[in-house]
Amino acid sequence: MPVTLRRPQFAFRVATTFVAATAMLQTVFCSGPVAAQSLRDGFDHPPAEARPMVRWWWFGPKVSDAEIVREIKAMKQGGFGGFELAALYPLELDGNQPYLSDAHLAALKLANDAGRAEGLRVDVTLGSGWPFGGPHISADLAAARVTLVKLPLEAKAVSVDLPVLKAGERVLATFVGTSAADAVLVEPAAGKVTVKPAAAARTVFVVLQTPTGQQVKRASVGSEGYVLDHMSPDAVQTHLHAVGDRLLTAFPDAKPYAVFSDSLEAYGTDWTDDLLAEFKKRRGYDLKPHLLKWFDTTPDSAAIRRDWGLTLAELTEERYLTPVNDWAEQNGTRFRSQTYGHPPVTLSSMRRVDLADGEGADWRIFSRMRWASSANHLYGKPVTSAEAWTWLHQGAFQATPLDIKAEADTLMLQGVNHFIAHGWPYSPPEAPEPGWAMYAAAVFNDHNPWWTVMPEVNLYLQRMSWLLQQGEPVADVAIYIPQDDALAASKPGTVSVDGEAGKYITKGLTSQILDAGFSFDYVDDQALSAKGFRARVLILPKMTRIDPAAYAKIEAFVKAGGKVVAVDRFPDSGADLMEADADTAAVKAISARLFKGAVAENAVGAALKTLSARDVTGLTPETGFVHRKLPDGDLYFVANTGNTPVTLPLTFSAGKTGQVWNAVDGTVRVWDGAPVTLAPYESRVFVFGAAASAKLTPVVSAKASSRTLDSGWTLSFGASTKPLAAFGSWTDDPARQHFSGVATYSRTVKLTKADLAAGLTRLNFGNGTPEVIPDGRRNGSRAWLNAPVRDAAEVFVNGQRVGAVWTAPYAIDLKPFLKAGDNRLEIRVANTAVNALAGRPAADYTALKAKYGDRFQPQNMDNLKPLPSGLLQAPVLETAQ
Template identity: 55%
Template sequence: MARWWWFGGAVEAEEIVREIKAMKAGGFSGFEIQPVYPLSLDDPKLGVRNKPYLSKDFLDMVTVAARTGRAEGLRADITLGSGWPFGGPHIDAELAAARIVKLDLPAPSGVEAVDLPALETGQRYVAAFVGTSPDDARAATIDGSRALFVKAETTRTLYLVLQTRTRQQVKRASVGAEGFVLDHLNARAVRKHLEAVGEPLLAAFGDDRPYAVFSDSLEVYGANWTDDLLPEFEARRGYDLTPYLLDLFHDTGRSAGVRHDWGLTLSELISERYLTQVSAWAKSRQTLFRSQTYGTPAVTLSANRLVDLAEGEGAEWRKASSTRWASSANHLYGQPVTSAESFTWLHKGAFRATPLDIKAEADVLMLQGVNQFVVHGWPYSPPKVAEPGWALYAAAVFNDHNPWWPVMADVNLYLQRLSHLLRQGENVADVAIYAPTEDIMSGFKPGKGVSINDALRETLPVGIVEGLIDGGYNFDLIDGDAVLRRGIQYNVLLLPRIQRIAPEVYERIRAFAEAGGVVIAVGAPPSTAPGLKDAEARSRRVNALSKAVFGAKRAAITDEAGLIGVLNRFLPPDLGQAPKGVGYVHRRLADGDLYFVANTTNAPIAAPLAFGAASKLGQAWSPVTGTIDDFRPGDEIRLAPFESRVFVFGRDLPASSESFPAGARGFPLSGGWRLRVGANARELPVRAFGSWTDAPSLQHFSGRGTYTREVELMATDLTAPVIMLDLGQGGPGAATEREGPGYYAQYDAPVRDAAEVFVNGQRAGAIWCAPFWLDVKPWLRAGRNRLEIRVYNTAINSLAGRPPTDYTALRRVYGDRFQPQNMSALKPLPSGLISEPALRFGLP
């Protein structure tokens, strides 16, 4: 699918229809409408007219998109708002996201009252305390605009706890969608948003509803409170939070317990009032709820069970990413599809990403359990805007304004093949890593983030995740809620330096160990129960359970360095002998096993991989070409840089393809090449292969360069099982560190950046990733043959030849809603065939 950005609502029916048809032609199977900020003032000359969000004109365009999508057989989703997080002009200060803050005011000696600051809309006093320090502070009484307390001879401090609004505005909002972010902990605020935004959007779709409504990641910065949190806290936790409010702000002996209970209450409220309410609303209106269920406020891993379609994002496959968060929850709760917001920030800079970059990130997303891609994204662009058209401030571009668009369908075919295969059967992961939610919540603090997944990414020891991956073990995350609801359906449970765990969860872990499951603690076993109430008695129970669990034979305590050695004693790796940088996914089928294996590095690898579920004979499938080779366990496996393959073991496998022997005979194609760069340029002889930007006149050209040559072949040449057109090997790119978000393939490819191959006037296929070759035998004939290689570069070269877009006038009207990323000081990039092609004949 494509995330389809509508900038300022400046969309027109004719172009909407054209772009949907282009999506289909490019291999996309659906789209998600996401209205965002304007990119231009109204400009009749360019055909730009910004349509206010949810106006009749805007909703009419939603209807056009929905109707056209249905007619073309494409799935249509829509974001349940404009920009993110949800909110807008219908959310007043009383319904906006809330937080608590602490104000310190002087309480002079001899006084018994202090005047309080005037309240603004959406503010209220929660409590007040007076003392020489937070440790000895006692409750004060709030009486209107004054705080009352017993006077003392010493100067003290009045600690005032104030509920206020975060005042966060919707980010990247469209025209007319500006306003406060709503309070996701407030059922009334969520209901108001569904009525004001959700209902008109669904009405615009008509009777055939969108496949799903979508919620982006929760980025409600600072949100940690709601109007009725105090009574809800007491009802759920069994004590009044008010006397302990200062323990949230200051570290005391009680802080960890109080903070845990506060975090747990926040997580319950957002689950019930936001996730459950939106899911029920969607179901009642015959659609699904697709959600990126992570971020702030504190949603838990198991909260993903409350949505229909849990989605992740993030290519950090060797860390506890949001992608792994979503896929783990789906595995735990039996949801077969894990989608990902894919390629956000890819190669940092709009139009900079190449098809090889796409493959490199796609592979590491799939290694984390993804089997559906929502590409980020497709910018709507008015037809009269100068090429390459509009783009989002922080995203790759996948529309047909991109110069390498002619190979988009080939890239999408790769993603579709693997998405299909990785939905077959069941995911196999031997290890479950316990997400230390209890420890994370115990460290929450007002003024700092209250995000479980963010804290997990920062605190889960990297050595554990990387050790498992490099050791040949796949894993999921699990939390206490999932242990209680679903049990532990893994061979091994890993407790990563966990201090706190609920006794009722630990009891289930003990039962798992007694039933033969393996429990491994990295660092000391748990010793403390979370929360404040009955903490001592519950902690004694935790310590007793630690002794019981780790007194068993199939339990061990180790550190990061010894983890894999301990694991090996209990369970062999599912993929042995894999070099570092090679990852895998294992799916257990009804009558066999399937492994997706990817080389995530920029160097070739060769190794005799040991598959844990391998039978005597299997097959190796190429998801790029669709070819099938026989495979025997123990055979050396060769993977080019960023190459992937699928290994299948079982019965009734399809017939294998003609193989490409290692001893193939080379047939140089020296001389005779001609090149035309651009549609109207002259065709000139190629004197030496290299970047066409070496010619000053072509430095700022983005588009197609066509290389042609004629080849004479004998009938005996055609007896070879395969004949490969080989564009060369390329090599590792410059060793530069990525700064901030954004994935890319650090590789200098022999074709920059993608090629279509035509033989005797017929399209033979595309070359866009390693190994950079293509079987062209079916299109060759004895005698004279015409080879045509159409090479496409990126739009960066043309953009480098012009000044950056000036948004001064736009910002004067609409404010500063975005900053283009990595789009200044652009330089032309190498383009074309960098090395001389060759034909390679497999020996008959």
């Protein structure tokens, strides 16, 4: 019979395991900050505020007091430093508490009180689901767009009735002509368009404001409704009062650390009630006669779309970001925002929010994660958090600790120095294991079998977060965001700077910079004047339009000693419609003064090497770096993001010798400039200067020897123990195919004093084998390695916990725990919950959807197959180097 651990057994096993684990890590995961007097002190004992957080999903919401407290204690035990409270769609038919009901608010208060009692940070989402909205948002406060209605006007006809308007709709302008090109503006009256008769048939073009119709996505019970208009002061204030003020009544004694806004995903929006008036005030001309050009392609259309999009971006910044940030400050909290998407915003809009958050794992394309970190670097904000692991190794429960590290490293390569795990699904005690899951996310809670190594995973993230918050970021290269071209490319219902930027900041351009040994940030028009703009080289991607005022800043940058590279072509056009000819002449003149020739995209890396000294050499396309300038030295993070080992002949601009720090196991060694070998998805920190001044004893390599431990093992599943015939996946045994949990490999190892003296103390589980990485883009990320340990192991020697093995290289030094004579070795291996789930039918949500509607679709949860589990090859005891 298949064996699956149920909650009581699993909870007991986790609790007993964590007694040993947390005893070892108690100085790291304390309830209050640790004073770090030096970089090394902080590395050894990183402060509590650097710990990762979780997004804590409450489904329904339906929660119980006891389970809230239990899960908070589990979060702390696993090394998390806090949680963000988020309410989503229901997962049960009955018992759901309406969003912001008295019962829901009482549960929020309990969570805040219990979390703070445990020393955890507490954030809360400023609404349910996303984007913000709900029943308090009427049609006239909802996100809006313009649409074009064409009404036929027969020959000799003199009038036509306008469409019957629905809630939230109004006529903005009417035009009459044989086509959009020759149509002229006419004013309707009494619901009709009246014109002089004509011999030919014509068309009445009606530009209509209408709600986009978008509803809040993944809404909890009681929070259903329209998405708000982010450019409407009335809509934003209505939401802050109806939701924000009510939400904060659950925090009477201690306000949340921050309130959170997810990415702007108000798709289709391109209008707000007073856009015509605001447009004229800001752009200097009347938009109304030009409205048809939004839907057509004319010589003026691109400039009008740019002006239109820029006005939307300004209104979003002034009417949404600024007042929400002000509201948060007035209420004793902070505003954390993912400031990108629809409606449009600029990179510099993020200066208006307290805390900038991002997402996106791919570090070698245009990235909204780097968009957020760049803004923080430019405007002097030291912490960039990430909504991390959003689509990690879909579906739920597929993700492993190695997957976590693989994506974490790519996020850090983009400037991340704080993690918010996506996420932690609340799960009631009565739910069958492995409990509830969010439809499109990895599971980071204690229902996951490999939860046993969560403290070590979080310790790595905590160490790296703290290290990468030290000093100042170093980015010798900046890429200019071509926001005018991006907005000029707008289409009805699709207006976004970051949504278009990837067409200009291409994967090829990004690769040229990274492969040449440079790190980079983005910069936009306004940030060219920011104090944090310290780049030596500015790159203009293949672009056409630019505001002459911004171009003048770039010319001043060059006069001050900076270098500028134009990719493939020069800007040759102004941005707006009003001063088109004069602005175009000014742009062309600046281009003529700045450039003798453009640089082909595939030659940008070579050009950079002639313009600035490289920060790092010896990298491969799979390896990247981050450089932080410290008050007394330099710190570099180097990561292998590939699934094969690499040997890197690294050189750093900061020095030739220093120290190399391993944030996984906490070891520190001398680095003398020798090539560095990194296993798949392995990383290191290199430290130079006074921060690396502590004297270390150089490691002397002993004569290599090894002993394969391929026999004498037993394998235990709960109370069932049998001799191990051979290493390999335990799913090869039909009786164990659907086992999800922990199995224990045990044997005795005899060692002599000579063995110990020779350093025969390192237990190596093997390298694993790379998997084929499919072509094409995918949601999220994963590690493409069939690891030798599936998927995490705790190692015990003579009854004492040595540590955990969860990432490459899959090895651990047992030296402090070994003795001459017999040594009892236990390896407790945990897999994922997928195997248990594969042995049962997929969840049936038919009744749930019949009652509440289709609010979510589980991702990649059909046709699950058992995954390899256990130790896939015999461990080797070898000489520690």
